[in-house]
Amino acid sequence: MCVCTSCHADATCQQQDGKYACICNYGFVGNGRTHCQDKDECQIGTSEICGEHASCHNTHGSFYCICLEGYKASNNNSVFIPNDGTHCVDIDECEASDICGLGGLCVNIVGSYKCSCAEGYRTKNGAKTFHPPTDRISCEGERLEF
Known part of the structure; x- marks a missing residue:
């Protein structure tokens, strides 16, 4: 039986060192075959992952941030992921x-x-x-x- 057919729904089959293995997708943790569990990025700590003046919201395989009242995202979107440098700034x-x-x-x-x-x-x-x-x-x- 090919290893790739036994990968979990939230995993992909990747070649490593000449062998194929099931690896959980980004945002998931586990063995890749029997389970891949959502990684709750928000448990890291809201201020660490979203920055100051923001709340973190976990989703299946990812997360997003929302600025607290009195603040807005520097990219002017209502929700953001801070991987592009977006952060919350004071609203005047x-x-x-x-x-x-x-x-x-x-x-x-x-x-x-x-x-x-x-x-x-x-x-x-x-x-x-x-x-x-x-x-x-x-x-x-x-x-x-x-």
Whole structure:
């Protein structure tokens, strides 16, 4: 019986030192004949394989990375494999117009942003800084009383 006919579904038959052998495909580990198990690349550690500010997702025979909230892939794709140097970079949320609302001033911070009120505006509760989606706070024009 030829060795190549007994290879596992996730293995290929390769010639090594003049003999044929079943070798598990890339992304799999095992003996190549009776089993080839998915190698969970994400177990290596997310920051090691995907880089900082990313989460790793294992797939059958491979993996992919997704940037955490407040970050985007340097190649502008939603998912990536870092073998081409792609990594997660901070999104400058302040580039979005009016993110802090009327009278609001935006300051980009790593992974997020914060808002404050311009002169002549203040928040209803007196907060100096706020984050609109979570705080539900906005700037209001100060009332001048005579």
